[in-house]
Amino acid sequence: MAKHRSDRTTLDLFADEKRPGRPKTNPHPRELQLKINKRNQLKRDKEKGLHRVELKLEATLLDDLNQLADARSISRSELIQELVREYVSTQRSTQLK
Incomplete structure (x- = not known):
């Protein structure tokens, strides 16, 4: 059987052929990349004086927050x-009275 360049139905004939693809830009495996990126993000947040706070919200409240944030073009x-x-500033002002 003849091997033709445009014939891709007989994949076994082309198994050893290198196909062009996206070049590898990072020498680390994906899992290590994610760990490095997370570590760098935490370092940047710490330099900015930010602290992580987690909370659970109802889905409807979360949707409302997302819509408000989109409307204001902020995160x-x-x-x-x-x-x-x-809220904190209004609470402080009412306590001082």
Whole structure:
């Protein structure tokens, strides 16, 4: 059987042929890349004085927050920070009275 360059139905004939693809840009495996990226992200957050806080929200409340953040063109995290800052400042002002 003759091997033709455009014939891709007989894959066994082309198994050893290198196909062009995306070049490898990082020498580390994907799992290690993710760990390195996460470590760098935590380092950047620490330098900015940010601390991680986790909370659980109802799905509808989360959807509302996402819509508000999109409307203001900010991230959900920035929106939550604004809301908490606003609440804390109003609480402080009412306590001082």
